[in-house]
């Protein structure tokens with residue numbers, strides 16, 4: 001049984017692990033990429049409904065894992081594939097859901113539930129199977145309503161690496177980027193390494209002193225679960241780093257934390273953006289990108305023109321906006337080397353339209369290093 005906090009109930013068949021799970025019900029509209037969706041740590045604490053009706057047909061493989069496990073709190077699908085058919089498949093999705101203890105439900109008209117959530121907003125929900133299915137309606141609803149709301153939650157420690165690790169640069173090395181792991185995806189780390197960065201992935205508990213000691217050429221904040229308003233320590237760490245002049249790039253949660261560091265607010269969207277065909281306008285180039293997205297919160301910043309950062313970091317502009325609902329999808333600082341996007345340029349899964357952002361980040365570091373080298377050379381020749 002799938003139970004929403006407003007009392008709606010949907011009966012289906014047990015799928016994945018049996019038992020009870022609670023979380024925030026959200027819908028994802030990607031027609032492909034269920035494995036990348038499920039293993040994206042940003043979905044921790046959420047019961048994900050997949051609008052694509054047929055799920056699991058290509059199975060699961062080790063290469064497409066975006067982290068070490070499935071992170072969703074629960075999984076709601078219409079029609080799980082009875083057979084796995086793909087040359088890359090190593091096992092079935094059902095196997096992985098069970099292995100990671102993820103309670104799911106199938107046989108649900110996920111598009112009908114999506115329309116409900118679209119009208120009434122993302123809300124708390126529960127899936128009850130096995131013995132939990134036997135509980136009374138009142139008991140199940142009470143359990144759902146006793147669950148925690150997504151607003152106000154800090155989930156970084158649940159998903160972040162416990163130990164620092166390094167992924168070495170591929171090809172010509174241009175420098176070191178420190179990645180604050182707030183729920184980072186494997187593809188992001190790989191794309192940074194492919195652009196010549198030694199990628200040092202840091203636990204979310206890293207201190208300002210440790211960061212200074214590491215002295216990276218750049219700082220990166222990853223995507224991740226939870227409410228950015230509940231991540232004050234990461235905002236302060238970022239402010240200190242920006243003040244020291246370290247260049248910055250952030251994705252998704254990282255964009256929200258840059259927004260807060262610059263002195264803007266963040267707020268909860270009614271039902272969020274989750275899918276792989278979300279149109280975004282790059283206001284700098286006038287280009288439209290079809291993007292991969294997964295966010296329930298957004299930055300509240302003036303859309304038009306250049307504004308002063310309320311926290312004193314100079315001029316800022318909203319560089320990207322959603323063409324569906326005008327939500328802020330990117331920020332660019334004009335006086336310091338810092339930018340971020342609310343969507344997922346690593347596109348796992350999704351279209352690769354936004355891959356240029358990783359190049360923009362690399363070019364930013366290369367330009368700084370070469371201008372610093374030039375300044376040193378000029379100093380020496382004098």
Ligand SMILES: NC(=O)CC[C@H](N)C(=O)O
Pocket residue numbers: 042222223224225226227228251252253254294295296297298
């Ligand atoms: N993918 C993400 O980084 C999500 C960020 C944040 N947890 C949100 O829901 O908006």
